[in-house]
Amino acid sequence: xxxxxxxxxxxxxxxxxFDDERPSFKVWADIEKELHRxxxxxxxIWRWSLAASILLVVGMLLGMLVYPKIYEYQQxxxxxxxxxxxxxxxxxxxxxxxxxxxxxxxxxxxAIRTELDEIDQQIQKLKIDLIHAPKNSRxxxxxAIIESYETKVSLLETAINRKKExxxxxxxxxxx
Numbered sequence: 491x492x493x494x495x496x497x498x499x500x501x502x503x504x505x506x507x508f509d510d511e512r513p514s515f516k517v518w519a520d521i522e523k524e525l526h527r528x529x530x531x532x533x534x535i536w537r538w539s540l541a542a543s544i545l546l547v548v549g550m551l552l553g554m555l556v557y558p559k560i561y562e563y564q565q566x567x568x569x570x571x572x573x574x575x576x577x578x579x580x581x582x583x584x585x586x587x588x589x590x591x592x593x594x595x596x597x598x599x600x601a602i603r604t605e606l607d608e609i610d611q612q613i614q615k616l617k618i619d620l621i622h623a624p625k626n627s628r629x630x631x632x633x634a635i636i637e638s639y640e641t642k643v644s645l646l647e648t649a650i651n652r653k654k655e656x657x658x659x660x661x662x663x664x665x666x
Contacts, residue, residue, distance in 0.1 A: 575632075582639035589646035596653050606642055613638045 586606075593599060613635055620631045 602649050609642050
C-alpha cells in the first residue's frame, strides 16, 4: 500500500475527529481581513488604471490641439526667413515706413493705420493659407500677399496726394 492510500484510509477512519474541529475566530478574522485587502488592492489598481487612461486621453487631446499650432508657427518662421519672402516684405515695409513718415501729422493717420492693420491681418491669414496650400496654388496666394502690400502702398500714396492737394488748395485760398 502506498502512502496516498494510507493517508486516505486514515482520514476516512478518523473523519469524525476532523469534523468536530472548527477554526478559531482569529483565523476567520484573518481570512476575512485578507479578503478585504485583496479586494481593496483590486479597487486601487482599477482606480490607478482609470486615472492613467484619463491622463493619456487628455494628453493626446492636448497634443492634437497644440501640435498644429506649433507646426504652423514653425512654418511661418521658415516663411519669414525665406530670402524671397523676406526680400519682398522688406522692400514693401521700407516703402510703407517712408510713406508713413511723409504722411505724419495728417488728421486721417489714425484711420489709415486702422486700415493698414486690417490689411496686415489679411496678410497674416494669407501666410497661414500659404503654409497649408498645395504646391500648385502657392503662387496664387503669394501673388495675393504681394497685392496686399501693394494695396497698403497705394492707400498711403492716395492719402499723401490728398494731403498735398488740400495743402495746394489752402495755399490758393490764402492768395485770393
